[in-house]
Amino acid sequence: MFVAFVLTSGAAIAWLLLRALIPQLRRRLLDQPNARSSHRQPTPRGGGLAFVAVSSVSSGIALLSGHGFAGASLPLLATPLAVVGLLDDRHNLPASWRYGVQLIAAALILGCSPLVQRFGLAVGSGSWLLLPVLALLLIAVTAVINFTNFMDGLDGLVGGCMAVTIAALAIAHAELWPLWALVGSLLGFLFWNWGPAKVFMGDVGSTFLGAVFAGLVLQSSSWPEALGCLLVATPLLGDACLCVPRRLLAGQRVFQAHRLHLFQRLNQAGWPHARVSLTYIVATAVLAVAMLAGGWHWVFGLAVVELLVGVWLDQRVAVPFAVATQS
Numbered sequence: 001m002f003v004a005f006v007l008t009s010g011a012a013i014a015w016l017l018l019r020a021l022i023p024q025l026r027r028r029l030l031d032q033p034n035a036r037s038s039h040r041q042p043t044p045r046g047g048g049l050a051f052v053a054v055s056s057v058s059s060g061i062a063l064l065s066g067h068g069f070a071g072a073s074l075p076l077l078a079t080p081l082a083v084v085g086l087l088d089d090r091h092n093l094p095a096s097w098r099y100g101v102q103l104i105a106a107a108l109i110l111g112c113s114p115l116v117q118r119f120g121l122a123v124g125s126g127s128w129l130l131l132p133v134l135a136l137l138l139i140a141v142t143a144v145i146n147f148t149n150f151m152d153g154l155d156g157l158v159g160g161c162m163a164v165t166i167a168a169l170a171i172a173h174a175e176l177w178p179l180w181a182l183v184g185s186l187l188g189f190l191f192w193n194w195g196p197a198k199v200f201m202g203d204v205g206s207t208f209l210g211a212v213f214a215g216l217v218l219q220s221s222s223w224p225e226a227l228g229c230l231l232v233a234t235p236l237l238g239d240a241c242l243c244v245p246r247r248l249l250a251g252q253r254v255f256q257a258h259r260l261h262l263f264q265r266l267n268q269a270g271w272p273h274a275r276v277s278l279t280y281i282v283a284t285a286v287l288a289v290a291m292l293a294g295g296w297h298w299v300f301g302l303a304v305v306e307l308l309v310g311v312w313l314d315q316r317v318a319v320p321f322a323v324a325t326q327s
Contacts (some may be wrong), residue, residue, distance in 0.1 A: 006177045009056075010184025011191075018192045021049060025266050028088055031200060036257045038154050038267055043197055046089050047105040048205015052082040052188050055182035055212075062178045071170075072178045077108045078211035081145065085203030095255060099142065105211050106141035111135065113230035115226060142213045147240035148210030151205060154263055155195035158236065159186050161284045162209045165232050168288035169216040170203040172229065182212065195273035228296025232287045234303040235280040238310060239263060246321060260325060262310060268327075283309075289325050324325035 025044035032042050055075040062072040085099045087093055110116045116137065120130060152158045163186040170179040189205075192198045201209075213233065220226035230237075241260045242252055252258070259268065266276050283306050290298040314321070 002177065003180050006058075006180040007184035007187070007296065010051075010181040011188035013054050014185035014188030015191055017050040017053065018047055018095065018199060020190065023049070023110075025199060029202065036259050038259070038264060038273070039197065041196070043200055043263060045198035045200040045202035046086060046204055047189060047192060048082065048201035048203075048208060049086065049184060051135045051185035051201075051307075052079065052208050054185035055178060056082075057176040058181035061162075071173055071216065072176060073112060073217040074109070074212045074219075075182060075208075076209045077112065077215065077325070078105060081105050081211050082208040085166055085207045089202040089268065102142045102145050102207070102211075103138060104143070106138045107216070108216060109141055109215040110137055110291050112215065115220060115223060118186045128130050138219075141211070144214040144217075144237065145210035146208050147237050147244075148213065149206040150202065150240050150243075151236045151261065151263070152201060152206040153261065154267060154276055155197040155273040156190055156263070157191055157263060157280055158206055158209065159237050160202060160277055160281040161233065162213065163187060163190065164281060164284045164288055165213060166209075166216065168227050168232055168292060169213075169219075169291060172225075172307055173219050179216075191238075194275070195271075198212060224296045228291050228299040231296070231299045231303040232284065232291050232304055234287060235283040235310075238303075239280075239308050242310070242314075250325060252325075259327070260321060262314055262318055265324050266313065268319040268324060269317055271317075 022044060024318050027135070029044050029046040030042050031037075031039075031045045033039050052075075059072055059075040063076070080101055082099055083095065088098060116134070119133065148158060148162070163183050167183045168177060169185065180196045185302065189201065217226050217229045220229055243261050247254055247258070247260060259265070263276050263280065266274065266279075271279075287299055287302055287306070290302050319327075
C-alpha cells in the first residue's frame, strides 16, 4: 500500500513539476531538430530535472530518517552527474569534464557496493588483482552511464525501459521507497515524454539514470545476481554495445551524434516512436519478470534470444547500417 502511495505521489509531483518547468525549458533549452534528430519539431530538453529532484529529495529524506542503506543513497550519489548534464545541455561542456565527474560518481558507487567491499576484503588491499579489477569496474560503470545517454534518442524509450528496470531491481533488492519514488516520477515524466514528446530528459536525466542503474546492479548479493540484474537492460545496453564497435570499424567518432542505433534505424524504416519504444519496453519487462522468477540463468537465456531477435530486426527490418551511415 505504501509503495502504491509513493509511486502515485512521485508521478503526480513529477507531472506538476514538468507542467511548470516546460515553458522555462522551452525558452532556455530548446532542442532544434537537425539531420541527425529523430524529431521534427523544436522540443525542450532538460525534463529529467523532474525525476532527479523527486528521487534525490526522497533519498535525502530517507537517509536523514535513519534508513542508511546503500540503495537509498544512489540518487544522491548520481546527482552531480545530473548537475553536469544540465550544464552540458546548456553550454556543451568539454568531454573531459563530463567524464571526470562520471569517474568520481563511479568511484562513489563502487565504494557503496557490498560486492566490491567483499571482493576487496577477500583479495586483500595488497593484492595485485585489486587495482586492475577496480579500474575495470570504474570503466564499466562509466560505460553504462554513457550507453544510457547514447540511447536517449526516441520518445519514451529510455524513460520507459528504465522505469521497468529500476522497479525490477528495487523488488529484487527489497529496497525501500526512494527507488519507488524514482519509478513513480519516471512515470510522471513519461506522460510528457511519450510521442509526440513535449519534453526530452536531456543529459541531466539520462546520465543520472545510468548511474542509478549501475549502482543498483552493484548492490546485488553475488556476481551472478549482478550479471542477471545487468542483463535486464539488454534491449538498451545491447543496442549500444553492438553499435559502438560497428562505428569504430567504420572509422567513425564514437561520441559524435548519429542515427545508427537499431532503434533509430527502425524508426527510419517507418516504425513510429511509440512502436519502437514499446518493443524495447516489453522486451525489458520480459527480462525483468525472468530475473525475478528464475534468477540470472533465465535472464541470460532470454537475453541471448532477444539479442538474436535484434540481429534479425537489424538485417530484415531496419534501414541497413551502411545506408544509414551515408544519409
